[in-house]
Amino acid sequence: MAWNEPGPGKDPWSQGPKKGDGPPDLDEMLKRFKSRFGGGSGRTPPGTRAPLPFGLMGLIAALFAVLWLVSGFYVVDEQERAVTLRFGKYVGTTEPGLRWHIPWPVDKVEIVNTTGVREARDEATMLTRDENIVVVELKVQYRVSNVEDYVFSVNDPDLTLRQATTSAVRAVVGRNSMDFVLTEGREEMADRTKAILQDLLDSYNVGLVVTEVNLQQAQPPEPVQAAFADAIKAREDQQRARNEALAYANDRLPKARGAAARQVEEATAYRDQVVAKAEGDAARFQQLLVEYRKSPRVTRERLYLDTMSSVLGSSSKVLVDVDKGSPMFYLPLDQLMKSAPAAARDSASDYTTAPSALPGAGGLQGGDPSRSRDRGR
Numbered sequence: 001m002a003w004n005e006p007g008p009g010k011d012p013w014s015q016g017p018k019k020g021d022g023p024p025d026l027d028e029m030l031k032r033f034k035s036r037f038g039g040g041s042g043r044t045p046p047g048t049r050a051p052l053p054f055g056l057m058g059l060i061a062a063l064f065a066v067l068w069l070v071s072g073f074y075v076v077d078e079q080e081r082a083v084t085l086r087f088g089k090y091v092g093t094t095e096p097g098l099r100w101h102i103p104w105p106v107d108k109v110e111i112v113n114t115t116g117v118r119e120a121r122d123e124a125t126m127l128t129r130d131e132n133i134v135v136v137e138l139k140v141q142y143r144v145s146n147v148e149d150y151v152f153s154v155n156d157p158d159l160t161l162r163q164a165t166t167s168a169v170r171a172v173v174g175r176n177s178m179d180f181v182l183t184e185g186r187e188e189m190a191d192r193t194k195a196i197l198q199d200l201l202d203s204y205n206v207g208l209v210v211t212e213v214n215l216q217q218a219q220p221p222e223p224v225q226a227a228f229a230d231a232i233k234a235r236e237d238q239q240r241a242r243n244e245a246l247a248y249a250n251d252r253l254p255k256a257r258g259a260a261a262r263q264v265e266e267a268t269a270y271r272d273q274v275v276a277k278a279e280g281d282a283a284r285f286q287q288l289l290v291e292y293r294k295s296p297r298v299t300r301e302r303l304y305l306d307t308m309s310s311v312l313g314s315s316s317k318v319l320v321d322v323d324k325g326s327p328m329f330y331l332p333l334d335q336l337m338k339s340a341p342a343a344a345r346d347s348a349s350d351y352t353t354a355p356s357a358l359p360g361a362g363g364l365q366g367g368d369p370s371r372s373r374d375r376g377r
Contacts, residue, residue: 072103079115081147084108093147110151114144117211120158122165125221132178137217138193140165142210149207157206161197164204168196178220182232186215 075098076082082094084101085108094109101107123137142161144150154160172192176185194213201208220228292299316335 068103072100072107074099074101074109074111076111079113080111081114082109082111083147083151085110090148090152112144112147112150114147117141117143118158120162120165121216122162122169124166124169126170126173128173128178128181129175130177133221134173134178134181135217135219135221136169136173136181136215138165138169138190139214139216140197140210141212141214142208144207145209146205146207149205151207153205153207157208160204160206161201161208164197164200165193168193168200171196179235181218182220182228183235186218190215 074082076094076096078096080096082099084091084094086102086106088108091107099109101109118141120140120142121137122140123135125133125135128134140161150157172189173181176189181189190213193215194210197213198210201210219225288299288303
């Protein structure tokens with residue numbers, strides 16, 4: 001039947017209070033609590049569980065206490081250091097080994113690796129000194145140098161290092177031209193970036209030390225990479241041609257200098273030889289002049305004999321008997337060609353001249369009449 005149907009006691013305002021709608025009975029609740037935990041009369045009300053013994057509750061509490069105390073043990077490796085905080089306040093730094101601290105929520109331990117090398121990568125688009133855009137990618141290797149500074153100085157030391165790296169690279173790239181950044185300036189830029197980055201970290205007291213900075217890549221933006229690649233290739237070709245020219249010059253110049261020095265030495269030696277020979281000839285002539293003045297005839301005869309000996313001693317000779325007056329003469333040309341030097345072969349036709357035309361033909365036996373008269377005197 002609906003609540004608004006007529007009848008006595010059927011409307012919600014005329015009904016009396018239902019069972020359980022009033023406030024809770026505190027006395028009843030207290031009795032139930034005492035009976036559950038062993039208090040009161042010691043009898044268990046019907047429909048309720050028996051209370052736990054007091055000894056068992058103490059054992060459970062002791063077990064929880066032991067587990068809580070054991071949870072305070074921790075191990076610090078050789079390459080690590082541990083920072084202990086007690087209610088958020090720094091207490092100390094522990095060395096490697098098995099350690100213990102008051103468990104949570106009293107103490108909190110933060111273990112930091114101090115010897116392992118960490119790595120951070122950064123890539124950014126930056127503006128050069130000549131107002132060109134380059135994309136720079138670099139890798140930074142670092143480690144923790146001071147545990148306390150690393151934990152307490154900044155909220156996120158690794159994020160601070162990445163931001164400082166971007167700032168340092170931007171400062172270095174902004175001071176150089178694009179050609180320098182893309183070509184020969186990578187090593188120098190890495191060194192300068194490392195120095196600036198370390199100065200920034202020291203000023204922040206981050207507790208980090210930078211071990212190495214590697215400039216992985218530096219390139220122009222995507223739309224102009226082809227043009228810059230052609231320019232870089234042309235520059236490399238120019239450098240290669242220059243290196244080849246320097247190598248050729250380094251190879252040829254020492255040889256040319258050596259040849260020039262050798263020619264100078266040979267010319268100097270030849271000069272000294274000619275001068276010495278001329279001086280020797282002049283000295284011999286002076287001596288001969290003295291002898292000639294003493295005995296002209298004997299000196300002339302000696303000169304004549306020395307000259308004829310030097311001329312006829314190294315050449316083939318043909319003796320012609322002019323007294324018989326034979327119209328034809330047989331010359332042994334084959335023997336003369338074999339015995340004559342190679343330089344005299346071109347002048348072999350000179351031996352076919354008339355006997356009267358042969359030099360000294362009438363004087364090989366009889367000689368010059370004037371000279372014979374001079375020798376007879």
